[in-house]
Each structure stands twice: as structure tokens, then as C-alpha cells.
Amino acid sequence: MSGTVGKPIFGAIEAGGTKFVxxxxxxxxxxxxxxxxxxxxxxxxxxxxxxxxWLKARQAEHGPLAALGVASFGPVDLDxxxxxxxxxxxxxxxxxxxxxxxxxxxQAFKGLxxxxxxxxxxxxxxxxxxxxxxxxxxxxxxxxxxxxxGGGMARGRLLHGLVHPEMGHMGLPRIEGDDFAGACRFxxxxxxxxxxxxxxxxxxxxxxxxxxxxxxxxxxxIRYMAxxxxxxxxxxxxxxxxxxxxxxxxxxxxxxxxxxxxxxEFRSVMAGYITSxxxxxxxxxxxxxxxxxxxxxGICGAIALAQAACGQGxxxxxxx
Amino acid sequence: MSGTVGKPIFGAIEAGGTKFVxxxxxxxxxxxxxxxxxxxxxxxxxxxxxxxxWLKARQAEHGPLAALGVASFGPVDLDxxxxxxxxxxxxxxxxxxxxxxxxxxxQAFKGLxxxxxxxxxxxxxxxxxxxxxxxxxxxxxxxxxxxxxGGGMARGRLLHGLVHPEMGHMGLPRIEGDDFAGACRFxxxxxxxxxxxxxxxxxxxxxxxxxxxxxxxxxxxIRYMAxxxxxxxxxxxxxxxxxxxxxxxxxxxxxxxxxxxxxxEFRSVMAGYITSxxxxxxxxxxxxxxxxxxxxxGICGAIALAQAACGQGxxxxxxx
Numbered sequence: 126m127s128g129t130v131g132k133p134i135f136g137a138i139e140a141g142g143t144k145f146v147x148x149x150x151x152x153x154x155x156x157x158x159x160x161x162x163x164x165x166x167x168x169x170x171x172x173x174x175x176x177x178x179w180l181k182a183r184q185a186e187h188g189p190l191a192a193l194g195v196a197s198f199g200p201v202d203l204d205x206x207x208x209x210x211x212x213x214x215x216x217x218x219x220x221x222x223x224x225x226x227x228x229x230x231x232q233a234f235k236g237l238x239x240x241x242x243x244x245x246x247x248x249x250x251x252x253x254x255x256x257x258x259x260x261x262x263x264x265x266x267x268x269x270x271x272x273x274x275g276g277g278m279a280r281g282r283l284l285h286g287l288v289h290p291e292m293g294h295m296g297l298p299r300i301e302g303d304d305f306a307g308a309c310r311f312x313x314x315x316x317x318x319x320x321x322x323x324x325x326x327x328x329x330x331x332x333x334x335x336x337x338x339x340x341x342x343x344x345x346x347i348r349y350m351a352x353x354x355x356x357x358x359x360x361x362x363x364x365x366x367x368x369x370x371x372x373x374x375x376x377x378x379x380x381x382x383x384x385x386x387x388x389x390e391f392r393s394v395m396a397g398y399i400t401s402x403x404x405x406x407x408x409x410x411x412x413x414x415x416x417x418x419x420x421x422x423g424i425c426g427a428i429a430l431a432q433a434a435c436g437q438g439x440x441x442x443x444x445x
Numbered sequence: 446m447s448g449t450v451g452k453p454i455f456g457a458i459e460a461g462g463t464k465f466v467x468x469x470x471x472x473x474x475x476x477x478x479x480x481x482x483x484x485x486x487x488x489x490x491x492x493x494x495x496x497x498x499w500l501k502a503r504q505a506e507h508g509p510l511a512a513l514g515v516a517s518f519g520p521v522d523l524d525x526x527x528x529x530x531x532x533x534x535x536x537x538x539x540x541x542x543x544x545x546x547x548x549x550x551x552q553a554f555k556g557l558x559x560x561x562x563x564x565x566x567x568x569x570x571x572x573x574x575x576x577x578x579x580x581x582x583x584x585x586x587x588x589x590x591x592x593x594x595g596g597g598m599a600r601g602r603l604l605h606g607l608v609h610p611e612m613g614h615m616g617l618p619r620i621e622g623d624d625f626a627g628a629c630r631f632x633x634x635x636x637x638x639x640x641x642x643x644x645x646x647x648x649x650x651x652x653x654x655x656x657x658x659x660x661x662x663x664x665x666x667i668r669y670m671a672x673x674x675x676x677x678x679x680x681x682x683x684x685x686x687x688x689x690x691x692x693x694x695x696x697x698x699x700x701x702x703x704x705x706x707x708x709x710e711f712r713s714v715m716a717g718y719i720t721s722x723x724x725x726x727x728x729x730x731x732x733x734x735x736x737x738x739x740x741x742x743g744i745c746g747a748i749a750l751a752q753a754a755c756g757q758g759x760x761x762x763x764x765x
Contacts, residue, residue: 200719215720263606275680279599279606286583286599286682287721294718295676298616298634311718314618356615360595360680362606398614398631399520400535401607 133191133437134158136180136234137427139244140197140226141165142218142271147176149183149190152428153255159183160424167220169213173229181233192238193230194431196247196423199274201226203242203285211241217310240430244268245276245290246283247426248369248416253278254429256417257367265363266416267292269350270370273317277363293317297352303345316353320346322372334376343378343386351390354413358399365403369416369423380415388413453511453757454478456500456554457747459564460517460546461485462538462591467496469503469510472748473575479503480744487540489533493549501553512558513550514751516567516743519594521546523562523605531561537630560750564588565596565610566603567746568689568736573598574749576737577687585683586736587612589670590690593637597683613637617672623665636673640666642692654696663698663706671710674733678719685723689736689743700735708733 132151139146144164150157163175184190200216202209211227227241242250249266252258258266258278265277275292277284284290294315308327309318318324325333329342336342354366368384375383388409395404403412416422452471459466464484470477483495504510520536522529531547547561562570569586572578578586578598585597595612597604604610614635628647629638638644645653649662656662674686688704695703708729715724723732736742 279604280602282600282602284599284682287678287684287723288682288719290682291679291719293679295679296618296672296714299619311716352616356676357680358607359611359613359615360677362604362608362610364607394616396631399608399611403607 133435134187134189135428135431136183136190136193137424137431138176138193138195138197139247139423139427140195140213141244141423142198142216145172145176146424147179148424148428149180149187150428152425152432157424158187165218165221167218169221169224169226170229173226177229177233190234190237191437192240192431192435193234194240194247194427194429194434195226195230196242196244196427196430197226199243200288200291201241201243203289211239238431238434240432240434242283242430243274243276243289244423244426245274246285247276247430248418248422249276249278249367249426250283250429250433251418251422251426252367252416254432255425256422257414258365261364263361263363264365264367265292265357265361266367266369266422268370269320269322269368269372271322273321273370275357277361279361292353292357293321295353295356297349297356300345300348305345316349319349320353320372325372332376333372336376336378338378338382343375343383346372347383347386348390348394350387351394354387354391355394358395365411366413367416368413369420373415384413384415453755454507454509455748455751456503456510456513457744457751458496458513458515458517459567459743459747460515460533461564461743462518465492465496466744467499468744468748469500469507470748472745472752477744478507485538485541487538489541489544489546490549493546497549497553510554510557511757512560512751512755513554514560514567514747514749514754515546515550516562516564516747516750517546519563520608520611521561521563523609531559558751558754560752560754562603562750563594563596563609564743564746565594566605567596567750568738568742569596569598569687569746570603570749570753571738571742571746572687572736574752575745576742577734578685581684583681583683584685584687585612585677585681586687586689586742588690589640589642589688589692591642593641593690595677597681599681612673612677613641615673615676617669617676620665620668625665636669639669640673640692645692652696653692656696656698658698658702663695663703666692667703667706668710668714670707671714674707674711675714678715685731686733687736688733689740693735704733704735 137148144162148157148160200214202212213224258264262281267275273293307314307318308324309315402408457468464482468477468480520534522532533544578584582601587595593613627634627638628644629635722728
């Protein structure tokens, strides 16, 4: 068992709206020792019971866990002084309104440090340790899939605040001639309402995966994505923007082509206003990038949150 | 002289596009010991010579300065490893492209710590020490005047990054029926192109100060301001947004009415998506606020940058 070679083992939960991925492992280059996936369903306490049982069984198998990390869909309560710290708060997802995530883990693993943050901040921390954000103090991590979420770091610390960023709900300029009403039930044409998977499908009348590469919905989606990334660059001045989630795979258009076109559109929208080597024709290829950890960014991020919770594994411990 | 009572004295420069305000003082409740203003003009080295001479004369009068602080218009180079650190970089302002601000000060005051940041980060730091951002780790400070700039803190540190935030150049949704082309020479209808003083004047055909309170340009300006603040709230999750600059004084409409209407429009644009006590009908009055230091936010901020440069005066030293 891994405990014998001296590397601490962490329990990790990537809490998503469709499934909860659980894993135990040490992070970095070490392969995961175990991994399992549970449908999210509509009964949080039942699911958290399953998760706890699975983690307990892995602990029996591999030795004591040093900490737990949870990277969760949201909105979540990250205020440690709050009575609902560690809860998913006002989600429209049936059964999950005010669902306690950290509580059942604390109950089952008394005294164990537990790191808890948004899924995107978790993935950001994973990319910071082991992926595309290594060595960067200021960057943004986005997921563009069923919804759009964003996290990242400013000056070496994960972005928190009043609640946590909700980047997907920024408003964007209307592209000339576009009369699509958008798909967000709160804001219609916010970024999520224009560029998330369901928005693309609504606009095109078919899922993004089925769109031919020259379908005009791609041009629209990529142009709006560029507006959103310019807004984030103006607001946060990141040194890199990492885009995860399913939309960037771009079906028949393909991930490489999606990023190439997005970088061109970004420079067009920015119109030369902010000057930096990172935003030149050659620099932009390392400014807007996919996650190095690919679809493992989330679960690796949960391990990184566990590490941070017990003060291990970071060259420099990001606060929270 | 103040040196005799033991409080350190700082030199402060608020470097604006119209004038440079210089002061010496200890910050906080201590009144400024001296203050002077110089037209910015188009000859940076000449002006910096005047500034240095004025500071030297005040030093002879009041005793040695403990540090200097400069809060500057931009864009500026904040990367201490860069050969142009302390420069104003790509401004369209005649004479000021690649103007060295910190260099002449370093030359004249050898060995003295010099804090240098954007005008808005300076003002943010001033408000954090002595004003509307006391006790907050995450907040935004905006100036809306001839242009629009934004700074602030995330997790207790001033926002830096690739360059520094350029919040005024975010793109915003078009308000139904508005066909104004905007006034930004880079982006047309970005936030600055819609809501800065010259944009309001261009839209209305008269300066903002002359607009009657019921002029439709106010409704448009305030609605676009609300879109911008919602975008910043989505991107950064600030605990408070402080708005300085001349536009918020709102001429005949008045500052109180401007803020009241802005808060209502903010809640309308947000459409209940982010829930927090700060964003309720009662909470919003302390979420969107004018600067406590009023028009002294800039020069107080420069003193705060000087304090930070020599590690004094902060309960907790913000990194940079």
C-alpha cells in the first residue's frame, strides 16, 4: 500500500451536477490508487453516504487519508464563519438546494482537514500544481460545458470574495445581426446563455457535437467567447486563460481549430488596446490554452484542495 | 516639524492625465503637511524635475521622507523585473509614451523605497486603510471621469497580473433601442466609450454637468454602469464596489440620486442570480458606494503606496 512508501494519500471528490467522481491518490505524477463515479441524482444525503462508504473502504485498503478535498458545482458557501459553510446553496438542481457537502464528511472523518472550493477553483489549483498554470500567480480557469464557470488566482491566491466568481453570467456585446434570444433563464443573453452547450444547441437546432465545422453557430460562439475573454482580461489581467469543459473540444470543428480561431477573434476584439508579448500573434498561443490535465483537471484539483487543506504539496500554499 | 513627534513622513504623487498632485504627510488622520499641483503638460522629464525639486524643498522643511508613493495614470509597467518598470507605457497622451516616472525619483532620492501602482490601485489602497474598504479583502475601486479605470484587491492583495486591470474597456450588452456608436477610439461601445464623461457629452450633445436630471442620457449611462458592475461582480466577486471620479457626482441629477438609481438598476440586471445579503434591497446601499476619502482618495492612496513600500502603516501589508 502507498502509505508504506511515505507519500501521503488524499481523498478527492469532484462534485458535479451529473456525477460525483471520487478518488484516492497522492497527486502529481503518482497515478490514482482508486477512482469511482456516482450519479448525482436528487438525494444529497444518500449520495454523500455512498461517497463516505467508498472513501472509508479505500482507507481500509490503502491506509489513512491525510486530508479530503472537494471541488464542487455551485453556487457554494465558502465563508468559514457561516452556518452553511460547505453547502451548495441556491442551485435550481432538484434536491440540491441547501445541500450540506462538507458536514457529512466532517462527521465521518472526524478531525481530518477538508479543503472545499468551487469546481473551477479546484481545477485551477490542479493546473497550478501540475498543469498549464505552473509558476503563474494570476490566471483564469474556465469550464465551458453544460454551463460556464470560472475561477483562478490573483496574486497567488484562489479567487473568492462576496461569494465566488460567477463568470458565466457576464453580459456581452451583441454581435451585429445576431437576434438569438439566448438560453440563460436568469439573463437570456449572458455568456452562458450564448456559449454553453445548451445555448449552442438551441441556436443551431442540434447539439454542438453534430455541427459541421462551417456551421455559422461556431463563428458566433467563438466570437462571443472572444468578447468574454477580453472582458475577463480587462477585469483581472490574467497571465493565462485555461479553457476546460466539453465545448472547447468543438465536435467536428476540433479542439485545435477552435483554439486557433478563438485566439484570432480575441486579438480582433481587443483591437490592440492592451499591449503585452502574451497578446501578440505569436504570444497568444500560450495565453489562451486548453487544460494540461485535460478531463482530469477536476479530480486532480480536488486532490490539490486536500493538499492545501493540510498545508502539503505546494511550493507556496495558496490561502484556501 | 513632524519628524520630531515620531510619525514617519511620506512623499506622495498622484500622477493624473491633467495634473500631478504632490503631497507630504503621514497618512490616516494626520493632515497633509504640504500639497501642490502641477499641470501634466507634454514634457515628462521637465515635470518630474519640478516634482523632485518640490519634494526636496519639503524634505528640507519637514525632515527626511521615509518613502515615496506614486499612483499613476496608465497603462503602466508594474513588473519589477522589466527594464521599463515604473514607466507609463503606451498612452496616446502626447509626450507621455514610454515616460519614466520612477527613474527620476530613484535618481534623486537614492535608496528611498518607492511604491508605484496605478492611480486606481493607489486609491483602492487608500480606501482600504482609511476609507470605504476598511476590513475588506476583496473589493473594486473605480474611477469614472475622463476615462474609466478600475483596481482593487483580491484576497487582500492589490490586483496586478499580465499588466493591470483595464476595467473600462470591457464590452457591455447593447440596451434595446440604443444606437449610440460610443466614444472609445479602440472599441467604440466599451464601458468607457459609453459611460465616461466625454461619452456622455457626445451622446447628449452637452457636458454631463449641464444635463437636466430627467435627460435620457442619464438613464442610459446608469443602466450601462449597472451592466458593468454586474460584469465585475461576476468576474471578481467583490464585497464592495467604490466609485470615484467626476461622473458619479452627476451634475444636476446629484450624487445621491445617481447612486440610488444605479443600485436599483444593478439589482435589475443581476436578476436575482447571485444571492447575498449584500445584494438585497437593503444591503446594496453598502455594496455600491462613493469613496469615503472623496477627491482625496488618489493622494491618500499615494501615501498608502509609500507606506506599503517601506512596510509601514498596514495592519497587514498588501504585497505591492
